Amino acid sequence: MRPLRAAQGEGCPAEYCFSNLYLFRAAHDYRLIRDAALPCIVGRTYDGEAHVLPLFDVAAADPSQLAMLVARQGPLYPLSGQTVAGLDTARFVARAVRDDADYVYRTDELCALNGSRLRKKRAQIRQLLDTHRMRCCPLGGVGGASAAASTARDDALRVLDGWMAEKGKAAGEADHVACAAALRAPWLAAHEGWLWYADDRPAGFLLAQRLNAEVMVVRFAKGLAAYAGVFPLMFHALAQRTDAPWINFEQDLGVANFRRAKLAYAPAMLLAKYRVDLRPG
Numbered sequence: 001m002r003p004l005r006a007a008q009g010e011g012c013p014a015e016y017c018f019s020n021l022y023l024f025r026a027a028h029d030y031r032l033i034r035d036a037a038l039p040c041i042v043g044r045t046y047d048g049e050a051h052v053l054p055l056f057d058v059a060a061a062d063p064s065q066l067a068m069l070v071a072r073q074g075p076l077y078p079l080s081g082q083t084v085a086g087l088d089t090a091r092f093v094a095r096a097v098r099d100d101a102d103y104v105y106r107t108d109e110l111c112a113l114n115g116s117r118l119r120k121k122r123a124q125i126r127q128l129l130d131t132h133r134m135r136c137c138p139l140g141g142v143g144g145a146s147a148a149a150s151t152a153r154d155d156a157l158r159v160l161d162g163w164m165a166e167k168g169k170a171a172g173e174a175d176h177v178a179c180a181a182a183l184r185a186p187w188l189a190a191h192e193g194w195l196w197y198a199d200d201r202p203a204g205f206l207l208a209q210r211l212n213a214e215v216m217v218v219r220f221a222k223g224l225a226a227y228a229g230v231f232p233l234m235f236h237a238l239a240q241r242t243d244a245p246w247i248n249f250e251q252d253l254g255v256a257n258f259r260r261a262k263l264a265y266a267p268a269m270l271l272a273k274y275r276v277d278l279r280p281g
Contacts (some may be wrong), residue, residue, distance in 0.1 A: 001054065005212040010246040012100050013078040014217045014256060014275045015053065017209055019191065024177040027052065033073070038065060042073050046253055047099070050074035059086040078273035093279040096272040099254035103267040105247045110239035110265070116225050117266045121232035132198035136237065139183070139193030139205060152195050152196040155202035156183050163222040171242030179220045182207055191219060194237065196230060204230035208238055235265065
C-alpha cells in the first residue's frame with residue numbers, strides 16, 4: 001500500500017495502512033479479495049454500507065473491470081479527491097459523507113499553538129505543567145520486549161481502561177479492542193507511541209503512524225479526565241517530534257463530542273473521503 005499512500009500526499013485517506021486495517025478487521029468485517037488485476041479488501045463502513053477498498057491504482061484500472069467490481073461488491077471507498085478526479089463521470093458517481101472526513105492539521109500550527117482557539121490549548125498545557133510533574137516515555141515497536149516497555153504498555157492499558165470507564169463504555173465498545181491490540185503488539189512497529197505520567201501516575205498516551213512523507217496520523221489518543229491538559233500536551237509533543245508537515249486526526253464518526261474536540265484544534269482542512277458507485281441508468 002505504500003505506493004498508493006505516497007502518491008496522494010496530504011490528501012491520502014487515513015485508512016491506507018495495513019496495520020490499521022488489521023486492527024479494525026472485526027469492526028469492518030474486512031476480507032481480502034485476491035484478484036490478480038484488481039486486488040482489494042471488502043468490508044463495511046461505520047454506517048453499515050458494503051464497500052471496496054482498492055489495493056490498486058484506480059486511475060490505471062480498466063474502467064469496465066472497475067465497473068464490474070463495483071457492481072459485484074459495492075462502492076469504492078475511501079477514495080481521495082485526487083483519485084475521483086480521474087474517473088469517468090459518465091460511468092461513476094462520487095459522494096462524500098461528512099462523518100467520514102479526516103481532520104488534517106498543519107504541524108507548524110500545532111507546534112506554535114497561536115490564534116484564539118489554539119492559545120486556549122497552550123494555556124491548558126501550561127496549567128497542567130504548573131500543577132503536575134509530567135514525564136514522557138516511549139511506546140511502540142522499538143525496544144518492545146524490554147521490561148521498561150512492558151511496564152509502559154501495562155500503564156497505557158490502565159489509562160485505556162480508565163478512559164473507557166470515564167466515558168461509560170463497556171469492554172469491547174468504542175475502539176477498545178483495536179487500541180488494546182495495538183498496545184499489546186510490539187510487532188506493529190509502524191506505530192510510534194508515547195505515554196505521559198503525571199506525578200508518576202499514568203495520565204495519557206498517544207499512538208501515531210507515518211502515512212507517507214507528508215502526513216503523520218494519530219491512531220489512538222487516550223487521557224484521563226483528572227489531567228485536563230494532557231490531550232493538547234500530547235498533540236503538541238507529536239507536532240514537535242515529527243518532520244511531517246501535516247497531522248491527520250482521522251474522522252469523527254458523526255459523534256458530537258469527537259467533532260467538537262477535533263474542531264477545537266482548528267483543522268487546516270476536512271479531507272473528504274469519497275464513496276464511488278456506478279452512475280444510475
